[in-house]
Amino acid sequence: MSPNSYPPRIICFMCNWAFCEEEMRIPYNVDVIRIMCVGRIDPVLVLEAFSRGAEGVMLVGCKPPDCHFVDGNLHAKRAVKMLKKLLALVGLEPERLKLLLVAPLEEKDFNYYAKEFSEEVWKLRSSPLSKEEIMANLTAAKNAASAFRLRVLLGREEELTEFMNAYGEKIPEEEFDALLDDVVKAEFIRYKIHYLTRIKPRSVKELAQILGLKPSIVLRHITNMRRKGMIALDRVEGYTPLYKALEVR
Structure with a gap:
C-alpha cells in the first residue's frame, strides 16, 4: 500500500447506534459511513473500500447484548473472519481490517479508537505485490465473497x-x-482463474505458473468451473487446450 510517510486512509462503517454523532471527533484521515447495523453490511463493500484506496477498514458496532437487531454483531464477527482470510489471499495483512464493538455509554470516544487503529495500520509494511496484482486479487476476492x-x-x-x-x-x-x-x-482461486482467462485465453500450465499451484490442482478447478458455466475451451494450440472465461450471471 502507501509508504509510511503520512497517516493511512481509513474507511469506517459504523452502526447507526454506535457513538453519538454530535459528540464524535473524527481524525482527518478517517471517513465514517453510517449504516443501520454492522452485521448487515455486504462483505463485498468492505473489499471495495480497499479497491478504492483504503489502507484500513473499521467496522464499528454494538457489544452484545446491545445490538438493536439482536445478533448483528455475531453476523459481523463471522463476516470479518471470512474477510480476513480473503485479505491474506489477496496479499494484504488481515490486521488492516478491524471489528470494534462498543457499549452504548463507551468510556473512550471514537477519536481514541480511530487514532489507535490508524497507528496499527501505519506500522504495517507495504505489500510486496504490485498495485496491479493487488487490484486483480481484490477483484477475485470480491467475486469469491459473493459466491x-x-x-x-x-x-x-x-x-x-x-x-x-x-x-x-x-x-x-x-x-x-x-x-x-x-x-x-477454492472460491478465490476459481475467481482468480476467471479473472486471468477473461483477459486472454490461457493454458493450465500458464495458469499454474501465475498462481503458484500444481497443474493438477488448476485442472481440477477448471473442471469444476466448466460444470458451473464459468469457463470454456477456447481453442487448442498444438496439443495445448486454452481456456476462456464466460460471463458469470
Whole structure:
C-alpha cells in the first residue's frame, strides 16, 4: 500500500447506534459511513473500500447484548473472519481490517479508537505485490465473497457448530474453520482463474505458473468451473487446450 510517510486512509462503517454523532471527533484521515447495523453490511463493500484506496477498514458496532437487531454483531464477527482470510489471499495483512464493538455509554470516544487503529495500520509494511496484482486479487476476492456456496456456509455457521443435527452431531469449531479455509481458498482461486482467462485465453500450465499451484490442482478447478458455466475451451494450440472465461450471471 502507501509508504509510511503520512497517516493511512481509513474507511469506517459504523452502526447507526454506535457513538453519538454530535459528540464524535473524527481524525482527518478517517471517513465514517453510517449504516443501520454492522452485521448487515455486504462483505463485498468492505473489499471495495480497499479497491478504492483504503489502507484500513473499521467496522464499528454494538457489544452484545446491545445490538438493536439482536445478533448483528455475531453476523459481523463471522463476516470479518471470512474477510480476513480473503485479505491474506489477496496479499494484504488481515490486521488492516478491524471489528470494534462498543457499549452504548463507551468510556473512550471514537477519536481514541480511530487514532489507535490508524497507528496499527501505519506500522504495517507495504505489500510486496504490485498495485496491479493487488487490484486483480481484490477483484477475485470480491467475486469469491459473493459466491453462493461461501455465503450459505457463513449463514449456517451457528446451526452447524452449536446445534445438533438429526444424528445428534455438531461440527467442532476447529473443523468448521478448516472447512471455511478450504471453501474461501477454492472460491478465490476459481475467481482468480476467471479473472486471468477473461483477459486472454490461457493454458493450465500458464495458469499454474501465475498462481503458484500444481497443474493438477488448476485442472481440477477448471473442471469444476466448466460444470458451473464459468469457463470454456477456447481453442487448442498444438496439443495445448486454452481456456476462456464466460460471463458469470
